[in-house]
Amino acid sequence: MSISINERTFALHTKNTTYMMQADDYGYLLHLYYGRKAILPPEYLLVKKDRGFSGNPYDALKDRTYSLDVLPQEFPYDGSGDFRSTSFSLHTQEGVYGCDLRFKKAEVIQGKTVLKGLPAMREVNAESLEITLEDSFLHLEVILAYSVYEDVDIITRSVRIINHGQPIIIDNIKSASLDFVCGNYDVISFYGRHTMERIPNRQAIQHGIYKVSSKRGISSHQYNPALILCSHDATETSGDAYSMNFVYSGSFEALVEGDQYNQKRMAMGIAADYFAYPLGKEETFYAPEVMLSYSFEGLTKLSQNLHQGMNKYLIRDPYQGELRPILINSWESCYFDFDGEAIYQLAKSAKDCDIDMVVMDDGWFGKRNNDDAGLGDWYVNEEKLGESLASLTHRIHELGMKFGIWFEPECINEDSDLYRKHPDYALKVPGRKFIRSRDQLVLDFSRHEVVDAIFNQVCDVLDHAEIDYIKWDFNRSISDLYSSTTMQGKVMYDYVLGLYDFLARLIKRYPSLLIEGCSGGGGRFDAGMLYYTPQIWLSDNTDAIDRLTIQYGSSFIYPISSFGSHVSAVPNHQNGRITPMNTRAVVSMSGSFGYELDITKLSDDDRATIKNQVKTFKNYASLIHHGLYYRLTNPLHDEVGAYAFVSEDQNEALIFAVRIITQSARYAHFIKVEGLEKDACYKDDQGHFYEANVLKTQGLPLIIEQGEYQAYTIHLTKLKGEKENGKN
Structure with a gap:
């Protein structure tokens, strides 16, 4: 059993970890422990002492040593005398703030x-504990739900609020909170901007609150809804590391607080900005799920827990067990300037290179020849294509190619038939000049009729053509937050529910459809979207060297198979950098793999190179997508960006490395290799022999050739039986 109850003490056990909590004599739910496997509840960690101005519950009578202001709690809330960051705040119609929750x-x-209405890890193999807390005065129930995924060392947490009393307003709700009574910790968060997302930032937690958040209506380019709290001395392979990852795609908050006694509190949930959710009598509010994981073997093991957990229990993949199609996208090859014949010729050239699918990006619908018109009018512009979409997709399928298409269903241009007919469909404040972004507004997906209107348009396109894939884009943040029908404090949350409803209905209607998420690249790269879209466009920045950093940061949380990653033309369209074709391919193979260039204009030699790259990726794809991932260097600081994929049985390894810094009079760079079997011997594809112990302690030499940004691919297989003798 992964869950045990001993009177009012509760324990959750995964393969390597234990999580404990206890409802005490006063009915308060206290956090006891989260860490390595344990059996006995460590009640001795609850140190009680008079703390001066830290208040005491009335039930404690004259006992000044008992204060929720200092004790570790499972679900801290306003009104308890705890003045640290709390997970739950409400007020009543009379203006009374706070509550009193007891077991x-x-x-x-x-x-x-x-x-x-929310995504979550699937219930397969899961066992769950539900603890009900009650405010008997407000007639309010709070149900804390914990699910255990034993084999991947993941525990999920979520919250339901059930109101049996008079209407209340929820002002703040966090789905998960962890209290640490001692320890020196660093926090790792992931910041960025458009075209440079999820850069890891590590700093020590002292006193005060460290917070990352988004109030943009999306998880955002700027901060990702994931946090890691690790011991100050933690490395990739040693030390304690805890993670929280939000299964949600809207505005969020994640924080770590160091309190007056050097205790730490880590919490994650919906952003309080623009959130004031009314809850009437007998109504229920569902707070999204948070994934928790713990590793005592450092950051690499923590990442592997999350990768395996998402791949096994979260991500819905219509190509389960098969390689997803390698695609070429039309965007960087022709932008808005194309017709059906141009897309067909792109597909024809791609077919000759063994690419599986062509994707027609923005510009095929309405009056869309630039980005200031047409969004909201999801009908095929046959005049521009020179044929029907059914005709084009049929011709491409006759080549033996799959076909994909771009949508941005959540946005609308003022210059569109839909906006002229239904201006109220857009989120905007009446009588006020609104904010434009990319010359577009956001549709009010908190309203069912708006979701239905766009859903019907999209389905009409999909029903009348042979479409295997869609790229779901969203190219702005949400501002001008006003709905013509939805109560205003609900709009941000209900908007996300509308998005999820759309995606769920789309998947149900077209179960074999592959959906790739996108939001100006990586602006909505989160576990919530991965539930519906098994791959997400990692960044609009396709430069191989910048991608090393973006992929490095993303790998701390998200599985490599989810990275939408393409080879693009040089000079790169975002930063002008020129990198070798081999380097661009090596970096892009660490993901779903594809191309973002005009293959029709390449030389025969370049097309032959692409064909060979496709063959190479297909040979290694299973290891890349299902192997254990190891970060071997830090591209933010090191001369080389290197990482490895190792099969779970340690019989095979693939190492990719790219030189970032070029210096004269350097002859080799040594990469220490992790993940290989201790004492084993390995051989590369050129017949050279290596001992795993030596590769781990001294490293694998990368011989430096002339030229910038050179890439290396080393494939190792373990020798069976006794170590063979060989000469390098």
């Missing part, structure tokens, strides 16, 4: 309770 009951269930 009511606990129940173990097989599987898990569905979070209505």
Whole structure:
């Protein structure tokens, strides 16, 4: 059993970790422990002492040593006398703030309770604990749900608020909180900007609050909804590391607080900005799920837990067990300037290179020849294409190619038939000049009729052509937050529910459809979207050297198979850098792999190179997408960006490395290789022999050739039986 209950002490056990909590004599739910496997509840960690101005619950009578202001809690809330960051705030119609939540009951269930309208890790193999807390005065129930994914060392947390009393307003709700009574910790967050997302930032936690958040309506380019708290001495291969990852795609907050006694509190949930959610009598509010994981073997093991957990229990992949199609996208090859014949010729040239699918990007619909018109009018511009979409897709399928198409269903241009007919469909404040971004507004997906209108248009396109894939884009943040029908404090949250409803209905109607998420590249790269879209365009920046950093940061949380990653033309369209074709391919192979260039204008030699790259990727794809991932260097600081994929049985390894810095009089760079079997011997494809122990302690030499940004691919297989003798 992964869950045990001993009176009012509750323990959750994964393969390598234990999580414990206890409802005490006053009915408060206290956090006891999260860490390495344990059996006995460590109640001795609850140190009680008079703390001066830290208040005491009325039930404690004259006992000044008992204060929720200093004790570790499972679900800290306003009104308890805890003045640290809390996970739950509300007020009543009379203006009374706070509540008083006490333990009511606990129940173990097989599987898990569905979070209505929200993505979550699947219930397969999961066992769950639901603890009900109650405010008997407000007639309010709070249900804390914990699900255990034992084999991948992941525990999920979510919250349901059930109101049996008078209407309330939820002002703040965090789905997960962790309290640490001692320890020196660093926090790792992931910041960035458009075209440079998820750069890791590590700093020590002292006193005060460290917070990352988004109030943009999307998880954002600027901060990712993931945090890692690790011991100050933690490395890739040693030390304690805890993670929180939000299964949600809207505005969020994630924080770590160092309190007056050097205790730490880590929490994650919906952003409080623009959030004031009314909850009437007998209504239920569902807070999104947070994935928790812990590793005592450093950051690499933590990442592997998350990668395996998402691949096994979160991501819905219509190509489960098969390689997803390698695609070529039309955007950087022709932008808005194309017709059906140009797309067909792109597909024909791609077919000759063994690429599987062509994607027609922005510009095929409405009156869309630039980015200031047409969004909202999802009908095929046959005059521009010179043929129907059915005709084009049929011709491409006759080549033996798959076909994909671009949509941006959540946005609208003022210059569109839909806006002229339904200006109220857009989020904007009446009578006020609104904010434009990319010359577009955001549709009010908090309204079912708006979602239905766009859904019907999209389905009409998909029903009348042979379409295997869609790229779902969203190219702005949400501002001018006003809905003509939805109560204003609900709009941000209900918008995300509308998005998820659209995606869920689309998948149900077209179960074999592959959807790739995108939001100006990586602006909505989160576990919530991965539930619906098994790959997400990692960044609009396709430069191979910048991608090393973007992929490095993303790899701390997200599986490599989810990275939308393409080879593009040089000079690069975003930063003008020129990198070798081999380097661009090596970097792009660490993902879903594809191309973003005009293959029709390449030489025969270049096309032959692409054909060979496609063959190479297909040979290694299973290892790349399903192997254990190891970060071997830090491209933010090191001369080389290097990483490895190792099969779970350690029989095979693939190492990719790219030289970032070029210096004269350098002859070799040594990469220490992790993940290989101790004492084993390996051989590369050229017949050279290596001992795993030596590669781990001394490294693998990369011989430096002339030229910038050279890339290396080393494939190793373990020798069976006794170590063979060989000469390099």
